[in-house]
Amino acid sequence: MNAKKAVERQTGVALWRQIADLIRLSISNGDYDQTGMVPPETVLAGQFGVNRHTVRSALAALANEGLVQAIQGRGTMIQRKERLSFPISRRTRFSQGLGDQARETEARLLAKATVPVAGDVAKGLKIDPGALCIQLDLVSSADGRPVSCSTSFFPQSRFPAMAEEFERLRSITKAFAAQGLADYVRISTELVARHADAGELALLRLSPGAIVIEATAINADPEGVPVQFSRTRFAADRVKLKIET
Amino acid sequence: MNAKKAVERQTGVALWRQIADLIRLSISNGDYDQTGMVPPETVLAGQFGVNRHTVRSALAALANEGLVQAIQGRGTMIQRKERLSFPISRRTRFSQGLGDQARETEARLLAKATVPVAGDVAKGLKIDPGALCIQLDLVSSADGRPVSCSTSFFPQSRFPAMAEEFERLRSITKAFAAQGLADYVRISTELVARHADAGELALLRLSPGAIVIEATAINADPEGVPVQFSRTRFAADRVKLKIET
DNA sequence: TATAGTTGTCTATATTAATAGACATTTCGG
DNA sequence: CCGAAATGTCTATTAATATAGACAACTATA
Numbered sequence: 148m149n150a151k152k153a154v155e156r157q158t159g160v161a162l163w164r165q166i167a168d169l170i171r172l173s174i175s176n177g178d179y180d181q182t183g184m185v186p187p188e189t190v191l192a193g194q195f196g197v198n199r200h201t202v203r204s205a206l207a208a209l210a211n212e213g214l215v216q217a218i219q220g221r222g223t224m225i226q227r228k229e230r231l232s233f234p235i236s237r238r239t240r241f242s243q244g245l246g247d248q249a250r251e252t253e254a255r256l257l258a259k260a261t262v263p264v265a266g267d268v269a270k271g272l273k274i275d276p277g278a279l280c281i282q283l284d285l286v287s288s289a290d291g292r293p294v295s296c297s298t299s300f301f302p303q304s305r306f307p308a309m310a311e312e313f314e315r316l317r318s319i320t321k322a323f324a325a326q327g328l329a330d331y332v333r334i335s336t337e338l339v340a341r342h343a344d345a346g347e348l349a350l351l352r353l354s355p356g357a358i359v360i361e362a363t364a365i366n367a368d369p370e371g372v373p374v375q376f377s378r379t380r381f382a383a384d385r386v387k388l389k390i391e392t
Numbered sequence: 393m394n395a396k397k398a399v400e401r402q403t404g405v406a407l408w409r410q411i412a413d414l415i416r417l418s419i420s421n422g423d424y425d426q427t428g429m430v431p432p433e434t435v436l437a438g439q440f441g442v443n444r445h446t447v448r449s450a451l452a453a454l455a456n457e458g459l460v461q462a463i464q465g466r467g468t469m470i471q472r473k474e475r476l477s478f479p480i481s482r483r484t485r486f487s488q489g490l491g492d493q494a495r496e497t498e499a500r501l502l503a504k505a506t507v508p509v510a511g512d513v514a515k516g517l518k519i520d521p522g523a524l525c526i527q528l529d530l531v532s533s534a535d536g537r538p539v540s541c542s543t544s545f546f547p548q549s550r551f552p553a554m555a556e557e558f559e560r561l562r563s564i565t566k567a568f569a570a571q572g573l574a575d576y577v578r579i580s581t582e583l584v585a586r587h588a589d590a591g592e593l594a595l596l597r598l599s600p601g602a603i604v605i606e607a608t609a610i611n612a613d614p615e616g617v618p619v620q621f622s623r624t625r626f627a628a629d630r631v632k633l634k635i636e637t
Numbered sequence: 638t639a640t641a642g643t644t645g646t647c648t649a650t651a652t653t654a655a656t657a658g659a660c661a662t663t664t665c666g667g
Numbered sequence: 668c669c670g671a672a673a674t675g676t677c678t679a680t681t682a683a684t685a686t687a688g689a690c691a692a693c694t695a696t697a
Contacts (some may be wrong), residue, residue: 155590157683159409159453161654167404168587187673198656203674208404219674220663232582235635336635337477340585340605340628342413345400358603360585383585390480390581390635402653406684432643443686448644464644465693 154195163204166195170205171214171384174225185215185223233294233381236391237332239364254317257284257296257350259310261303264376268300271335271365271376279303280376281310286350294386296350297379305374323374331374335365340383351382358383399440408449411440415450416459416629419470430460430468478539478626481636482577484609499562502529502541502595504555506548509621513545516580516610516621524548525621526555531595539631541595542624550619568619576619580610585628596627603628 154165170185179185185206192199206223209215217223265276272280280300287295299319301309305326312322323331343351343359351359359380366375381388399410415430424430433451437444451468454460462468510521517525525545532540544564546554550571557567568576588596588604596604604625611620626633 155593156655159406159412159684160587161404161406161683163654164404165587169589172586189673200657201655204654217674218664220665220672222664222673338583338605338633338635340603341417342405342410342603344414348400358585358587360583360605388583390583401685404654408684434643445687446685449684451644462644463694465642465695467643467694 154197161204162195162197162201163208166191166197166202166205167208169195170209174214175384179225183225185225187222232389233386234389234391235333235336235362237334239333239336253289254285254287254319256310256314257286259283259314262300264300267363268376271363272300272302272373274302281306283310283313292385293351293382295379295381296347297377299375299377301375302373319375328368328374331366331368333364334367334371334373335363337363338388339363343380343382347380351380353382360386360388362388399442407440407442407446408453411436411442411447411450412453414440415454419459420629424470428470430470432467477634478631479634479636480578480581480607482579484578484581498533498536499564500531500533501555501559502531504528504559507545509545512608513621516608517545517547517618519547526551528555528558537630538596538627540624540626541592542622544620544622546620547618564620573613573619576611576613578609579612579616579618580608582608583633584608588625588627592625596625598627605631605633607633 154162154169156162158165170191173179174185185191186194188199188202188206191202195202206215206217210217210223214225214227215223216226260282261279262282263277264272264274264280268280269276269278274280279302281303283299283301285297285299286293287297303309306323306328308326309322312325313319316322316325320331323329339361340358341361343353343357347353347359348357351357353359360383362377362379362381364375364377364379365373366377367373399407399414401407403410415436418424419430430436430451431439433444433447436447436450440447451460451462455462455468459470459472460468461471505527506524507527508522509517509519509525513525514521514523519525524547526548528544528546530542530544531538532542548554551568551573553571554567557570558564561567561570565576568574584606585603586606588598588602592598592604593602596602598604605628607622607624607626609620609622609624610618611622612618
């Protein structure tokens with residue numbers, strides 16, 4: 148694993164961004180744990196085979212994310228180093244799974260609406276196209292850092308007060324419970340990874356070019372009747388999805 | 393969904409690459425299914441708010457991937473449009489799960505070695521650090537297109553002939569069977585998404601800047617004793633991972 | 638067969654990314 | 668308190684990216 152780390156030219160991705168991504172990866176892999184510092188700029192420039200200024204651009208981007216902090220004369224220190232491990236199982240819930248990985252989790256409501264659904268959503272919820280659903284858009288954070296943003300649909304006929312209950316209780320699980328659904332399970336999850344779009348960049352406070360993992364999931368009541376269709380976009384560099392079978 | 397698609401400047405990702413990524417996404421979303429063609433360059437340039445030449449660079453990249461083909465006077469036709477759905481469950485196997493999605497699947501052996509393992513691998517396999525394992529590096533393809541590349545470790549003491557059996561039978565499942573292990577199950581899968589490195593770009597024939605999903609998995613025999621530790625990198629734009637709980 | 642609509646090619650220019658080198662400034666240990 | 672090692676700042680140059688416009692070449696159709 149001592150090979151020169153690879154950056155490529157003329158790919159449409161600036162060298163400084165490729166290098167920033169690689170350093171971010173090394174940090175979360177714990178490669179620099181012994182010192183708690185990023186190697187000196189000249190060393191990195193040598194490893195990547197680029198000019199020191201290019202490395203400085205990469206480090207500036209990481210400093211802008213709050214991941215590292217450079218101190219003149221000393222070096223560049225690692226400020227944060229995390230990748231939340233996120234369980235996906237039949238009993239997936241946002242806040243629970245994080246357990247003691249974060250001191251504080253929060254789900255903020257961005258938007259609520261009552262909309263007719265069709266296509267994927269209607270099919271997933273096994274309801275007729277055009278039927279009304281409550282739509283909730285959320286951003287979930289751990290320790291103040293956004294981790295995911297999601298759009299969920301709930302059949303209005305069954306959960307007419309979903310939006311209000313969520314605002315009151317600030318938890319999907321509790322909002323379900325308040326409307327008579329004590330338990331639910333994940334029956335389907337599909338994952339796709341792609342570049343974040345502009346809206347996601349803003350919501351998740353990502354730097355452009357960042358990656359999101361999009362999880363399309365369906366939750367159902369114990370009888371198997373779908374109760375929630377959700378599309379959650381995780382900031383890929385902040386999470387590790389752990390599948391429990 | 394009629395909003396102008398967003399591209400951002402000065403992000404370290406060239407506009408033509410951002411646009412190529414967005415068009416690729418639209419293609420796999422089926423946005424152009426009615427015509428089977430990408431909209432004209434001038435229309436795309438308007439949508440993205442860039443010069444036509446910039447769109448042409450994006451389309452040239454996609455043509456280079458074999459995703460589209462431009463024909464002078466007619467337009468730019470979509471050549472391929474797929475995303476293999478890849479099941480992940482207790483019974484995950486490569487070729488089986490793809491079912492009728494591909495006519496032909498292949499696993500090619502890149503390298504074999506006997507190596508002492510440590511760290512993650514030893515811990516995952518529940519063996520002592522320094523114990524010997526058979527390491528197999530594979531590239532898996534469906535219909536001639538590489539889908540994933542993987543590195544697997546098998547305890548040498550239990551499966552001494554893993555490499556040879558795999559070369560003979562061209563299947564992990566069959567190689568296990570030939571060494572007395574009739575059945576195995578997935579006990580752990582962790583997913584991370586990141587940019588592909590140079591080696592992966594070459595192996596999976598990806599265009600630079602592409603995304604891979606890295607799945608770190610452990611398979612065990614029916615008694616729960618780990619038999620395989622694998623790290624598989626999927627070409628993110630070619631697969632959809634379907635988690636079955 | 639004319640023509641509208643499309644991709645292909647060329648030239649020119651401006652902006653951004655990357656390299657190169659020099660030197661200032663700060664920190665820390667001997 | 669000196670000097671090695673690190674980051675900060677500046678100038679200059681080259682290469683890659685993006686814009687702009689004009690026109691050629693090809694396709695389909697009215």
